[in-house]
Amino acid sequence: MGYFDVPDIQYPRYTNRQLAAVPLGLLAVALLVLSGSFLLTGAPVPLGMDFTGGAELTIQTTSSEAQIQTAFSVEPDSIQRIQAPGVDNQYTVQFAGVEDDEAIQTLSEQATAELEQDGNAEIVQQESTASPSFAAQTQQTALLGLAVAFVGMSALTFLLFRTFVPSIAIVLSAFSDLVIPLAFMSIAGISLSLGTVAALLMLIGYSVDSDILLNNHVLRRSGDFYESTSRAMTTGVTMTITSMAAMLVMGIVASLFGIELLASIGTILFVGLAADLMNTYLLNLSLLRWYKFEGVRS
Numbered sequence: 060m061g062y063f064d065v066p067d068i069q070y071p072r073y074t075n076r077q078l079a080a081v082p083l084g085l086l087a088v089a090l091l092v093l094s095g096s097f098l099l100t101g102a103p104v105p106l107g108m109d110f111t112g113g114a115e116l117t118i119q120t121t122s123s124e125a126q127i128q129t130a131f132s133v134e135p136d137s138i139q140r141i142q143a144p145g146v147d148n149q150y151t152v153q154f155a156g157v158e159d160d161e162a163i164q165t166l167s168e169q170a171t172a173e174l175e176q177d178g179n180a181e182i183v184q185q186e187s188t189a190s191p192s193f194a195a196q197t198q199q200t201a202l203l204g205l206a207v208a209f210v211g212m213s214a215l216t217f218l219l220f221r222t223f224v225p226s227i228a229i230v231l232s233a234f235s236d237l238v239i240p241l242a243f244m245s246i247a248g249i250s251l252s253l254g255t256v257a258a259l260l261m262l263i264g265y266s267v268d269s270d271i272l273l274n275n276h277v278l279r280r281s282g283d284f285y286e287s288t289s290r291a292m293t294t295g296v297t298m299t300i301t302s303m304a305a306m307l308v309m310g311i312v313a314s315l316f317g318i319e320l321l322a323s324i325g326t327i328l329f330v331g332l333a334a335d336l337m338n339t340y341l342l343n344l345s346l347l348r349w350y351k352f353e354g355v356r357s
Contacts, residue, residue, distance in 0.1 A: 078345035089242035107252030110198035114157040130173035228346035232338040236266040239334040262331040
């Protein structure tokens with residue numbers, strides 16, 4: 060396995076407060092963004108149809124997306140062009156919160172009537188994805204799963220190191236690795252769905268992996284603190300940047316082909332991994348250094 064030429068950061072030049080200032084500042088901003096979004100909309104991040112329920116129409120039309128947008132009495136939540144071999148001029152139109160069969164039929168009739176003025180229009184498929192009550196249960200289950208994964212990760216971390224500061228450093232870094240991408244989702248308008256929840260679960264795994272790697276090198280292997288840090292960074296930074304590159308490519312390719320879910324997952328993981336780099340080698344490391352040189356007393 061090859062390694063990137065990881066720069067030798069002169070950590071002794073900076074105090075622990077200076078190292079922790081940037082990640083803690085970004086964490087505070089992210090929490091403010093999520094709090095503001097919750098106060099304004101009732102949810103910290105936009106909720107997708109997996110968690111709100113709704114209707115979905117597949118339309119065959121030569122009309123533009125702008126014309127489709129104005130064809131309904133209810134504003135669509137999303138319009139996606141279907142990119143697939145042998146499929147031309149088909150769009151998926153989603154309406155959150157719409158579950159009544161009569162309402163869905165009315166939307167279909169509106170699409171046919173309005174879009175026929177601009178060209179041919181045909182409803183290829185119409186369906187209700189989930190009722191709002193069922194979607195709310197799905198939301199609770201998904202968020203419970205995310206909370207259980209985080210709590211389980213925290214408990215495992217404390218069992219592995221059995222000391223407060225190194226363990227809390229990992230937990231705090233993982234928490235920030237989740238909050239910063241969530242704030243980005245709120246700003247960018249990326250909806251929370253079952254797919255994006257899966258991306259957040261993956262971030263927990265990525266975060267724990269890089270933080271435990273650093274803690275193991277510093278606390279359990281021989282060598283000077285900064286030598287151990289450098290060894291951990293050689294492996295950890297290489298793995299993280301490689302994963303970031305893969306997620307960036309996936310997000311770009313998925314966007315070009317109109318695969319919104321994969322594009323969202325790639326973007327979330329890219330942002331989360333970038334946050335993980337910062338939190339691991341600034342926030343976590345500052346707490347480890349304080350523990351190693353000031354927190355431990357013989």
